Amino acid sequence: MPIKIALFASGSGSNAENIANYHSKSSVFEFPLIISNKADAYVHERAKKLQIPSFTFPREVFLAGDEIITLLKEYEIDYIVLAGFLLKIPTSLVEAYPNKIINIHPALLPKFGGKGMYGQHVHQAVADAGEIESGITIHYVNGNYDEGNIIFQAKCPVLPTDTPDMIAEKVHALEYEHFPRIISELWG
Numbered sequence: 001m002p003i004k005i006a007l008f009a010s011g012s013g014s015n016a017e018n019i020a021n022y023h024s025k026s027s028v029f030e031f032p033l034i035i036s037n038k039a040d041a042y043v044h045e046r047a048k049k050l051q052i053p054s055f056t057f058p059r060e061v062f063l064a065g066d067e068i069i070t071l072l073k074e075y076e077i078d079y080i081v082l083a084g085f086l087l088k089i090p091t092s093l094v095e096a097y098p099n100k101i102i103n104i105h106p107a108l109l110p111k112f113g114g115k116g117m118y119g120q121h122v123h124q125a126v127a128d129a130g131e132i133e134s135g136i137t138i139h140y141v142n143g144n145y146d147e148g149n150i151i152f153q154a155k156c157p158v159l160p161t162d163t164p165d166m167i168a169e170k171v172h173a174l175e176y177e178h179f180p181r182i183i184s185e186l187w188g
């Protein structure tokens, strides 16, 4: 029986698309649904292209937990991958999927993590701090932002002349390269 993974994304969803495409020819994984908290997120367009149903949960409904858990159970979801998902995962959902939810963070945790550290804010903070490297962190999700056990990190150099956009580009390249593979290694 294929392992069923739900992809969660708040924005563009390029990681979600990359993961679904990477595994599209495998019989190991299925991606039966995509969840977002934004009705106008571009990830819904990508979902259409991938022929994966996508759902929007407004913030309050998502944070209450019950409806999302019901939907995930209905689709017999085994694991959850957060790929650029910005809401905190409610405790009830963490408890329903213990050690079965992973997130990707676009920096080298424990640095540059926590509330408010997402997207361009992270890359701006890395540039402002004069860091000489950044990268990605794939980690388990617990009740606190960016604090679950680290599964994998990969690094890229940051040059003094790099803008936040340039750092973002390098980090995205690492995400595309490693995230789908780490999913196989963990659950395949």
Ligand code: GRF
Residues within 6 Å of the ligand: 009, 010, 011, 012, 013, 014, 015, 016, 083, 084, 085, 104, 105, 106, 118, 119, 171, 172, 175
């Ligand atoms: C990625 O950099 C991810 O690490 C982060 O948000 C970004 C999402 O990009 N937390 P996309 O929506 O997958 O294009």
